[in-house]
Amino acid sequence: MAGLLIAIAAIGIGLFANILAPHDYAAVDVTQRFLPPSLGHPFGTDEFGRDLLSRVIFGARTSLIVALSSTLVGATLGVVLGVTAGYFGRASDEAIMRLMDIMLAFPSIVLGIALATVLGPSISNLALIIGFIQIPAFARVARSSTLVVKAQEYVVAARTLGQSNAGIMIRHVVPNILGPLVVLASLTVPGAIVTEAALSFLGLGVQPPTPSWGNLVFDGTRFIYSYPLLVALPGIVLSIAVLGFNLLGDGLRDVLDPRSRR
Amino acid sequence: MDYAMCWTLEVGGDYRHSQASRRMLSGVTPAYQGTPRHSVLRVENLSVDFIRGGLGLHAVRQLSYEIGVGEAVALVGESGSGKTVSALAVLRLLPSRTARVSATSIDFDGNDLTRLADSELRKLRGYRVSMVFQDPLSSLNPLMTIGQQISEVLTTHLGLSDSQAAVRTQQLLDMVGIAGHSRRMRSYPHEFSGGMRQRVMIAMALACRPALLIADEPTTALDVTVQAQIMELLANLRKEFGMAVLLITHDIGIVAGFADRTLVMYSGRLVESGPTENVLAHPRHPYTLGLLRSIPRVDRNRRGELPSIRGMPPNPYDAIPGCAFAPRCAWAIPQCHVSSPALEAVGTDWAAACWVKPNEAV
């Protein structure tokens, strides 16, 4: 429940960033640098005199756009590959799953850095890259769930009715494996936020002046000794959001998985 | 109550219980609810309710029955009739969080199980009373060999040494018809077929020569030819050991060749109980009659549609004012929908819970 509230709050903040933010996130005012939190600037200001709260609020929008769209990319491609592998089995299964193993062999951050270097930094590229990294996880879950569903007699029944393979996959397999995938997706979102933060931190992600939770933390580290609030405040918000999505994932698992139901 | 007694019984033969049972079987059967029979289990007014999400489910209502020493009793009912739940309740094996069990008394082998401490009851289970379940694979530990699992029962319950247990395990495997001991004892459950696993379960259940064996659908997962083997094995072992058997089954077919008495349950209540011969040939409860008539029989040249019972068993959450079978009953009279009939004697040791008690042969 707490997870759901936090997740909804985070998405709401991202959606209504322009209404909620008290200031323009890019408005530079050199006379107002490093202000401590006050009524006008609840989170204070940064090294260019920009309102930190507004930057955190708009950062939510960037980070969540990247996290959610990358999860959508990863889930879609992963499910297509996983269901294909699980449903057809044999050679296609071997080929797809070995490919996934190869992708998993690289640490995701290394893979991300390599791809980001090639594609160049932009929000849409970032979403594609992080989505790409997530494919194997979705493919594996989709494949193993498909194997279970495939053995059910209603799949055999659909075949005796003359339903095509594509029809069976869309009408019977996907709806029946959605539960575990939704859980996985909600557990993937925090990972994507962190990866986005890491890539932005390395300068390969969201480019200034656009704020994201990742580059806010990165920029703040330069002043970690002189003005630690610049790291701490976005960091805390990021942690709460990650925690929220993790809790949401656990909650969804309990709701959707009949085995964990009391 | 120590291993010595069990051991002497095993070596010296089945004197005490089998003599009693022989008396029971040859002697005149006591009248229903008349003179107290020499019973191994006597259940009085057992009720079980399950509490789920604020809803109360009456799984067993006011069940009373008795099993004589060495007697084979069949408890017949469909899924949801309460047959398994009632047996688990007797041995206090239901989860105490969701199940509310009440009974006037449950007398087993001289112990009142309603008052017995948990630790005392645990000593009885597997020792004086043991169970065999439908699915032997899930009742066996997949990581232990068959030999280890049988020996474990012997060493924990009877305090045998490892070498004594090994010898006894071989005897037990012999007894249940598993040949080639040394290899078999080192096998794991998955290497056995369903019938073989059930034999292992029976060997474990009989390891301490219990006074009562509760067999819950022991042959449901097996093929007919294997079912015939297991039922024959159970019948032979019962005679040899002089133990009582409570056979829980949905298949009224298998009771004919096995049980002395048959109890029929419907929707949590006992609807008929009596000598198997009478209950199967000339049942006095419409449910028993309908059930028997609806079974296609391999020994008859009968073609076409079967006389079937209409409708479905009631939802256990629904409160039915009268007889639970009335909505499906072809004999129902207005009274049946209003008040629930109690068990009434219809013959020697034979009773039916019905206002009408139709008098027709199957």
Place this chain on the structure above:
Amino acid sequence: MLPVSEEKAPVRAPLLEVRNLTVRFPLRAPVFARGRHQITAVDGVSFSIHRGEVFALVGESGSGKTSLARAIVWVRRPDGGSVLFNGVDLATLNGKQLRMSRRGFQMVFQDPYSSLDPHQTIGRILSEPLRVHRVSNVRSRVYELLTLVGLEPAFAARFPHEFSGGQLQRVGIARALALKPALLVCDEPVSALDVSIRAQVINLLIRLQRELGLSYLLIAHDLGIVRQIADVTAVMYLGKIVEIGTNDNVFNHSGHPYTVALMSAVPVPNVTVERNRKRIILVGEIPSPGVTITGCRFHTRCWLRTRLGDPEICTSVEPPLEGRVDHSIACHFTGEVMR
């Protein structure tokens, strides 16, 4: 199979003809050894089913009856032999033709809980075959189907978990009937149901067969049901038919020791009958299909072989399925069985 139908229409091809059908499964083995280790689940089975006939296939688990059914409805391609429906070999059809042909033969499954998609309403489940085959008036046809199997049309809006096993099996039967097939393959259609519900579903199948002129391939282990409704019965053991014939012949003049043992193993709910019956209790269980058995495949458990003093021929020569058109038996000593 039935001589009667041949008298009436000698030229008419059977509705379903199975010729020398073989189904194999690879055994789990290391990659390099694959293909060498196989088990033969169905080993050269032949029979035919005529229009309006109820053909029963009896066998225990491991006899290959379910593999055979799956090969006949062409969800698993057989490894040998052919399936002819209305005289057309299914192997020769392309995707579109096969789909058309499927309208003629449909299947009813054993477990109504697993054979209906839990995420779809009853209406959606019943409309699937209609949509796949582009049948018009889907809604009214769904209502018609529900009524046909004795359910209320209002059930169309509900989900499978709201129903009992017996009701779900009726839905399964309705789905199989949606395309107006000539043949229903029923794989253990009532064995998952409660005893008091079984007779209702059996009666429904009998009524539908009569009213719609259907043919059934009934796969069952319950000999009582087979005796009640089948016209022709085939007994399978380890992938082969060991006895086949009209119901009267198979049940009243059983000629294979396995058939005799199977019948004697079926319990009868009557104490007097049970006491006076000749009981044959087989030793052991059906061998794993991976094990190679020379000679008669039943010899390891055969009571007759023991009684005859282990004749050598039983372990060396596999008996062929032979006899008359209305009764064939695969046993070297079938004359001894009858005695």
